[in-house]
Amino acid sequence: METLLMTGASRGLGRAAAEKILRERPDVRLVVTTRGGELAAELAESTGNPNVTALPCDLASTRSIRAAAAMLSGHRLSGFIGNAGVQLTSRAHATEDGIEPTFAVNVLANHLFVRLLWNRFTAPARIVLVGSDTHFGDLRHNLGMVPAPRWEPVADLTRPRPEAPTAAGGRTAYSTSKLAVVYLAHALARRLPDGVDVYTFNPGYVPGTGLVRDAGPVVRFLSRTLLRALVATPLALSPAGAGALLADAAIGPRPGESGAYVDRWAAAGSSPESYDHDREEELWRALCALEPVEML
Ligand SMILES: NC(=O)c1ccc[n+]([C@@H]2O[C@H](COP(=O)([O-])OP(=O)(O)OC[C@H]3O[C@@H](n4cnc5c(N)ncnc54)[C@H](OP(=O)(O)O)[C@@H]3O)[C@@H](O)[C@H]2O)c1
Numbered sequence: 001m002e003t004l005l006m007t008g009a010s011r012g013l014g015r016a017a018a019e020k021i022l023r024e025r026p027d028v029r030l031v032v033t034t035r036g037g038e039l040a041a042e043l044a045e046s047t048g049n050p051n052v053t054a055l056p057c058d059l060a061s062t063r064s065i066r067a068a069a070a071m072l073s074g075h076r077l078s079g080f081i082g083n084a085g086v087q088l089t090s091r092a093h094a095t096e097d098g099i100e101p102t103f104a105v106n107v108l109a110n111h112l113f114v115r116l117l118w119n120r121f122t123a124p125a126r127i128v129l130v131g132s133d134t135h136f137g138d139l140r141h142n143l144g145m146v147p148a149p150r151w152e153p154v155a156d157l158t159r160p161r162p163e164a165p166t167a168a169g170g171r172t173a174y175s176t177s178k179l180a181v182v183y184l185a186h187a188l189a190r191r192l193p194d195g196v197d198v199y200t201f202n203p204g205y206v207p208g209t210g211l212v213r214d215a216g217p218v219v220r221f222l223s224r225t226l227l228r229a230l231v232a233t234p235l236a237l238s239p240a241g242a243g244a245l246l247a248d249a250a251i252g253p254r255p256g257e258s259g260a261y262v263d264r265w266a267a268a269g270s271s272p273e274s275y276d277h278d279r280e281e282e283l284w285r286a287l288c289a290l291e292p293v294e295m296l
Contacts, residue, residue, distance in 0.1 A: 001051070002122070003029045003075040004250070007059060007109065008084030008130070010039050012209030016243025017083065017250070022047035025251055028078065033057035033068060059084050059109035060095040062291055069116035077120045081250050082110035082129040082181075087146075087174040088214045092165035099290075100160045102170070106177035108158075108287060111184055115293040123195025128250045129185055131200040131261070132178035136271040142175070143205060143235070149176040151279060154286035167215070180283055182261060182274040187284040189259030197258035201249045203242035204264050205235060237264070 004025075009018035009032040022030055022043060030052045032039055040054035057068035086105045095104045110129050121127075133141040137148025150172050151157075157176060161169060181200055188198040207227040212219050230236035237245070242264070249255055249262045256267030261274075 001027065001029050002078040003031055003072065004079040004081070005031045005033075005055075005072065005077060005113070005117070006081040006083060007033045007057070007113070008082075009043070010034055010037065012211065013203055013206050013239045013242040013246060014081075014083040014130075015043075016240045017081070017246040018043055018052075018243075019047050020244050020247035021251055022049040022052055024247070026051060028251075029053065029075075031055050031072065031075075033059065033084070059105045060101050062097050062104075062108070062112060065109055065112050066116065069113060072117060072120060075120055076122045077117055077125060078122065079126045079128070079250055080114060080117065080121075081246070082113065082127070083246065084109065085130060085132075085177075085211070086214070087211050088170040089167040089216070090165040091161040091169040091173045094160040098160075099158045100173060102173040102177050103158050103180070106174070107180045107184060107283075108290065110181070111287040112291050112293070114188065115288070115291075118293075121192075121196045123193065125196045126250060126254075127188065127192070127196070127198040128201050128246070128262075129181050129198070130246065131181045131185075131202050131270075132175070133202055133204060134175040135178040135182055135274060137175060137273070146171045146175050148172075149179040149273070151176060151179065151273075154283055158286075158290065170214075179271070179274055182270050183276065183280040183283045184287075185261075186259050186275070186277075187280045189257075191284075192258065197254065199249060199255055199258070199260055199262050199267075200270065201246055201262045202264060202270075203246060204237050205230065206237050206239055206242045207231065209239050 008014035034054045058064040134146040185200040260267040261270035
């Protein structure tokens with residue numbers, strides 16, 4: 001039986017995507033990373049499909065990612081969905097590896113998992129990394145809620161900034177991490193073997209998930225109430241709606257050429273800034289140097 005590995009299935013749009021995958025693909029074993037709880041049992045019960053296993057993993061810890069990947073050494077992988085993500089209201093924190101957590105979870109974790117499992121992917125296979133409209137950095141795409149990305153040398157992107165613990169800094173780290181996700185998908189597309197495709201998936205704006213849980217009470221309140229009402233407009237999707245589209249990107253018809261940006265339901269252009277061969281290669285080299293890998 002082939003295996004599909006997914007991060008971020010515990011809540012938000014990822015949970016809806018995991019449920020759709022389990023309902024539609026009883027022939028696939030879904031492995032979901034988890035930081036605790038009864039996720040596999042809950043997903044099995046809500047979908048009636050028992051082919052789901054939980055793998056303990058804290059994506060902010062490279063040690064934990066390596067341990068989780070080692071558990072999959074005997075598996076034939078048909079896909080990886082890198083959905084987990086964080087948006088913090090400061091750039092001041094550091095993971096146990098000394099890395100700024102937004103970068104660690106949103107970028108490095110995806111790179112490390114894919115590199116560790118490189119030889120386990122069996123064509124046809126698909127890697128889907130969840131990006132964000134915020135990587136565009138303009139009002140039309142970020143609704144004024146998240147500052148534009150600010151690219152810097154990768155060593156600086158990984159560096160915690162305790163000296164400037166502002167919410168704008170945390171959200172800039174978020175949009176920049178999502179720009180890095182597009183770069184990572186482009187760099188991966190140039191390297192993965194034929195038949196192993198990679199995509200960035202953009203869910204659009206999805207109010208009502210846990211993404212703003214680190215934000216202040218006003219933002220959290222607005223996200224639960226006023227902003228949630230936007231799902232009735234074309235400006236936003238519900239977690240269930242966005243999750244269904246993420247599932248389609250992962251298990252539906254091939255969405256486009258490997259490396260493409262899937263904007264909710266179809267391949268589309270990402271921001272002009274997100275096509276930058278030099279930055280993509282700098283990011284790839286820096287990530288490889290940060291976490292050298294012996295493939296499993
Ligand atoms: N909501 C939006 O408007 C929006 C828009 C564009 C893109 N996105 C992206 O969509 C993805 C899903 O976000 P969401 O909105 O559904 O947010 P969410 O409800 O907060 O879900 C985030 C998921 O990531 C997991 N996660 C975070 N940090 C982790 C860690 N250190 N180790 C393991 N798992 C970790 C969470 O697990 P726990 O339950 O253990 O915390 C959870 O399953 C993210 O990549 C986000 O950036 C969201």
